[in-house]
Amino acid sequence: MGRFRGGLRCIKYLLLGFNLLFWLAGSAVIVFGLWFRFGGTIKDLSSEDKSPEYFYVGLYVLVGAGALMMAVGFFGCCGAMRESQCVLGSFFTCLLVIFAAEVTTGVFAFIGKSVAIRHVQTMYEEAYNDYFKDRERGNGTLITFHSAFQCCGKESSDQVQPTCPKDLLVHKNCIDEIETIISVKLQLIGIVGIGVAGLTIFGMIFSMVLCCAIRNSRDVI
Numbered sequence: 001m002g003r004f005r006g007g008l009r010c011i012k013y014l015l016l017g018f019n020l021l022f023w024l025a026g027s028a029v030i031v032f033g034l035w036f037r038f039g040g041t042i043k044d045l046s047s048e049d050k051s052p053e054y055f056y057v058g059l060y061v062l063v064g065a066g067a068l069m070m071a072v073g074f075f076g077c078c079g080a081m082r083e084s085q086c087v088l089g090s091f092f093t094c095l096l097v098i099f100a101a102e103v104t105t106g107v108f109a110f111i112g113k114s115v116a117i118r119h120v121q122t123m124y125e126e127a128y129n130d131y132f133k134d135r136e137r138g139n140g141t142l143i144t145f146h147s148a149f150q151c152c153g154k155e156s157s158d159q160v161q162p163t164c165p166k167d168l169l170v171h172k173n174c175i176d177e178i179e180t181i182i183s184v185k186l187q188l189i190g191i192v193g194i195g196v197a198g199l200t201i202f203g204m205i206f207s208m209v210l211c212c213a214i215r216n217s218r219d220v221i
Contacts (some may be wrong), residue, residue: 005093015206020075026069033063045137095204102197109190117182151177
């Protein structure tokens with residue numbers, strides 16, 4: 001009996017340790033998602049009328065999952081400390097929801113990468129063409145793109161030189177830069193989403209093992 005209680009205590013502490021890690025991971029996911037959404041390249045693009053709103057869906061899901069992770073981490077600690085099967089069962093359900101959200105984010109980031117890249121490239125080409133139709137109206141949008149991606153023009157920067165970043169010393173094709181930068185960012189989002197989903201699996205395993213151990217200990221008593 002003492003050995004059984006010792007094993008139960010060990011599983012409980014493992015789950016407590018997991019929840020602390022899970023809470024910290026949730027905080028990191030929120031910071032990561034907000035930084036991507038409101039910092040650098042994405043921040044500049046979001047000010048445009050034709051900003052790729054669907055591109056932000058994965059980030060919104062990521063931030064929402066991070067907030068839920070923080071709440072669930074605290075919830076899981078309470079369930080482990082009180083050895084409550086009901087709370088642990090609810091904790092497992094919440095982890096399942098987070099797992100589904102993170103897998104969706106990861107899959108969306110990897111599979112939708114080419115669509116997102118092409119969409120932003122199309123936005124740039126439209127801004128590029130608008131600049132030559134009406135330099136007053138298209139000037140601001142093109143400056144935003146060039147500043148966000150630190151590039152200038154397509155095959156040549158000569159025709160759009162007034163909109164180029166002042167500190168850009170060498171010509172960079174914006175079509176190529178858009179593909180490179182968006183690809184890297186979406187890969188990072190996908191890796192974070194899949195990584196957190198993998199971490200969630202361990203939480204579900206620990207919660208179910210502890211839940212079964214609690215039930216068995218009560219049956220023994």
